[in-house]
Amino acid sequence: MREHQLKLIALSLLCSPTVMAQPSKMLLDFCVNGSCYGTAFVLVRDSHILVEEDALKRASIPLEGIAEERIGAKQFVDITTYAAKGSVELDDKTGRLSVNLPANAFAATSLNLNPRAAVLKPSAVPSLFVNYALNAGTQDSSASAYLDGGVAYGQWLLRDNPSWSQSLGFSRGLTRFEYDDSSHLRRLTIGDQYAFSSDGLGGSALLGGIGLVRAFDLDPYLITFPQPTISGLLQAPGTVDIYKNGVLVGQRQIAAGPFNLSGLGLGPGANNVTVVIHDPFGGTRTLQQSFYGASQLLSQGLSDYAFQAGIERTSTQDNGYDAGRGILLLRQNYGFTNALTAGYRLEAENGLINAGTSASLRLPIGYLSGGVATSRNRGEQGQGSSLGYQYSNQRVSFGVGVQTYSSGYSRIGDDLLPASVRPRRVSYANASWSPFGRFSLQASAGDIVYASGTRQRNVGLNGTVNLRGDISLLVGVNRQLNRPGDNDKQLTANLVIPLGNGSIGFNGTHDANSGNTYGFSAQRSVPTDTGWGYSVNAQQGSSGASDLAQLDYQGRDGLVQFTGQRFGGQSSGNILVSGSVIAMDDHIYAGRVLQNGYALIETPGVSDVEITRENQPVGKTDANGTLLVTNLLPYQANKVGIDQNSVPLQYQIDSTQQMMSVPRLGGTIVRFGVHTLHAARGTLTLHDKPAQYGSATLVAGKKTLKTLIGLDGSFYFPDLPRGVYQLDAHTSSGDMRCILRMPASSKPMTNLGKLICASDDGATP
Numbered sequence: 001m002r003e004h005q006l007k008l009i010a011l012s013l014l015c016s017p018t019v020m021a022q023p024s025k026m027l028l029d030f031c032v033n034g035s036c037y038g039t040a041f042v043l044v045r046d047s048h049i050l051v052e053e054d055a056l057k058r059a060s061i062p063l064e065g066i067a068e069e070r071i072g073a074k075q076f077v078d079i080t081t082y083a084a085k086g087s088v089e090l091d092d093k094t095g096r097l098s099v100n101l102p103a104n105a106f107a108a109t110s111l112n113l114n115p116r117a118a119v120l121k122p123s124a125v126p127s128l129f130v131n132y133a134l135n136a137g138t139q140d141s142s143a144s145a146y147l148d149g150g151v152a153y154g155q156w157l158l159r160d161n162p163s164w165s166q167s168l169g170f171s172r173g174l175t176r177f178e179y180d181d182s183s184h185l186r187r188l189t190i191g192d193q194y195a196f197s198s199d200g201l202g203g204s205a206l207l208g209g210i211g212l213v214r215a216f217d218l219d220p221y222l223i224t225f226p227q228p229t230i231s232g233l234l235q236a237p238g239t240v241d242i243y244k245n246g247v248l249v250g251q252r253q254i255a256a257g258p259f260n261l262s263g264l265g266l267g268p269g270a271n272n273v274t275v276v277i278h279d280p281f282g283g284t285r286t287l288q289q290s291f292y293g294a295s296q297l298l299s300q301g302l303s304d305y306a307f308q309a310g311i312e313r314t315s316t317q318d319n320g321y322d323a324g325r326g327i328l329l330l331r332q333n334y335g336f337t338n339a340l341t342a343g344y345r346l347e348a349e350n351g352l353i354n355a356g357t358s359a360s361l362r363l364p365i366g367y368l369s370g371g372v373a374t375s376r377n378r379g380e381q382g383q384g385s386s387l388g389y390q391y392s393n394q395r396v397s398f399g400v401g402v403q404t405y406s407s408g409y410s411r412i413g414d415d416l417l418p419a420s421v422r423p424r425r426v427s428y429a430n431a432s433w434s435p436f437g438r439f440s441l442q443a444s445a446g447d448i449v450y451a452s453g454t455r456q457r458n459v460g461l462n463g464t465v466n467l468r469g470d471i472s473l474l475v476g477v478n479r480q481l482n483r484p485g486d487n488d489k490q491l492t493a494n495l496v497i498p499l500g501n502g503s504i505g506f507n508g509t510h511d512a513n514s515g516n517t518y519g520f521s522a523q524r525s526v527p528t529d530t531g532w533g534y535s536v537n538a539q540q541g542s543s544g545a546s547d548l549a550q551l552d553y554q555g556r557d558g559l560v561q562f563t564g565q566r567f568g569g570q571s572s573g574n575i576l577v578s579g580s581v582i583a584m585d586d587h588i589y590a591g592r593v594l595q596n597g598y599a600l601i602e603t604p605g606v607s608d609v610e611i612t613r614e615n616q617p618v619g620k621t622d623a624n625g626t627l628l629v630t631n632l633l634p635y636q637a638n639k640v641g642i643d644q645n646s647v648p649l650q651y652q653i654d655s656t657q658q659m660m661s662v663p664r665l666g667g668t669i670v671r672f673g674v675h676t677l678h679a680a681r682g683t684l685t686l687h688d689k690p691a692q693y694g695s696a697t698l699v700a701g702k703k704t705l706k707t708l709i710g711l712d713g714s715f716y717f718p719d720l721p722r723g724v725y726q727l728d729a730h731t732s733s734g735d736m737r738c739i740l741r742m743p744a745s746s747k748p749m750t751n752l753g754k755l756i757c758a759s760d761d762g763a764t765p
Helices: 002-012 053-058 079-084
Strands: 024-032 035-045 048-052 068-071 074-078 087-091 096-100 109-112 127-137 144-153 156-160 163-165 169-171 176-181 186-196 204-214 230-234 238-244 247-254 257-262 269-278 284-293 303-312 326-335 340-349 352-362 367-377 380-392 396-405 423-436 439-450 455-466 472-483 488-499 502-511 515-524 531-541 544-555 558-567 570-584 587-591 597-602 610-613 616-620 626-632 638-642 651-653 657-660 667-671 674-676 679-686 694-700 703-709 714-717 723-731 734-742 749-759
Touching (some): 035 074, 048 079, 053 074, 079 087, 109 247, 230 238, 230 269, 238 257, 269 380, 570 667, 597 638, 679 734, 703 714, 723 749
Parallel strands (some): 109 257
Antiparallel strands (some): 035 048, 144 156, 156 176, 186 204, 204 303, 238 269, 303 326, 326 340, 340 352, 423 439, 502 515, 544 558, 558 570, 570 587, 597 626, 610 638, 651 674
């Protein structure tokens, strides 16, 4: 009957419905377009086949607009609804339900290969940091000190960087109050800050006031410039391999139907993207696309801005403000499309206003950028303009540009500069060529005309050849033409030989004005953990010999640098000590110079516990059970953990990993629950006889603890807090209740002896 019924069902998908008396229930393999997704509950009723909803979701079959029916505890969908789009076949002999649908019947799959990382709000834990650099030398006026410190609380940061030197005296640095709005990638600053233009036609100034600026640095994984989208169609679930310029950069499983791949992580310049599609039957198909990436553009819908206003401060050495010089800067760029970014800029100070607009356009080959601006300074009008083009690929790059400023053109900060460094025209051209991997050639030319009438022109040609063993040879010729001034020409050659973690080099220079110079150098960088590094440089020229030697030691608490040099017949020596001091949770810690956030990891009462960051060991807890982990990415998910093998067996670990977020240059506390195990054992007796075989439970706080009971009535709890408990036992001797008293003890094991129990009839033992 069942076989005949299934045949009628298959025919009913093509013919008129056949009425059946009773529905049939079964568990079948569920396959879509040749790929199977496990078993599914199926209900056959009249001419309809109902399949559980979960199975359809596993196969990525769209459910929008499809009626569902609840049967028992499950939601079912009539699969015969899809017969008009494809075919449905139920085979009772193989126990399989097969559905075949066209690719466009599936919902589109959008897959971002470089998704934006989750931005987390950090814990609000007060912390203080101070970076320091102390320098002392043998020459007069060589002593100096530099500090960069702040107090952080959540997303707020009060920061200053004062300095002192024998020659210049004291400067309080930049004093400001900052708030990071990490969810919107923007920063509010109250106090000292730099205001600068982003289009090249504006000026810059140091001011004390208020500013709101876009802060892309709050998300270090964010790619701000446009990326391509690769689209295709899969008839059945498959795999796609993504190649960028011939290099495999990703592989993903994709469901049947249309798909869109984005976030490929392409760099600037010309890129060739190849997507190889593998279907489940062994077939392959290739999609290719060329895309030019320009980092000067913004992705569609993304904006970059700054709104700043305040009183000008002429320099960091001048600790006050010029009360008569108000500063205003407004600028914004917006990605209107993935090919066009445009924006505006407005800057003003007393008697001066400067406004302009700029745009960048991505072309099929390269990108074009330009801008225009006008200024009015105490009645004098001026204009500025810029135009540039850039192209690059794996072997060739080329760029050309020009900026012009009329005689009356003014920007904020210009009046603090002498006329000799205020440009009126800047033009440049550069090109590079790498015909094969071991050779590259770079050419450049520049021309600058200043407001004072002086002009500087330079042209250069440089080549690099990579020899065997990663040995590199750099050769260059450069010519400089000055008006007024002396012209100059230089020929240079430099041979660099790598040696392990360091290198040695030989160099020679011919200068038309200063003669010939030749020299030797050797260097080895300090290791990432602890150890020594050095640098030696010896030069011999027409003016005599000059030498520089530097020895570095990097420890866990900072860097010590010894420097000795000889120049012009005079010798000098210096010592530099740098590091940081961090105060948090009533503790003070010394460390290397701090660049990001930090976290205090605590394993209360347990020392020498191995701490990991992203599953990599970073140190062990001290005698207080603490370890400071630095340079964590702010506002991102950072994973820290403990190596449970480093925890003594008498301790219980609540968790071995935690995810947390830290503020920028601020800290948080991560506490792992580690406590001493207090095991308890004993025996249960009923009517003066051991209770044999069974199990027992008791409730300790919010936990229910269980134990097995042995032949002699023995029980064991691996960790039992101090207290009085009712223990319920179910044994072959009968059900019983006991009173268990766990005393306070520092011993890892407490023997409770014999516990006298009573039958579970409500009596108390």
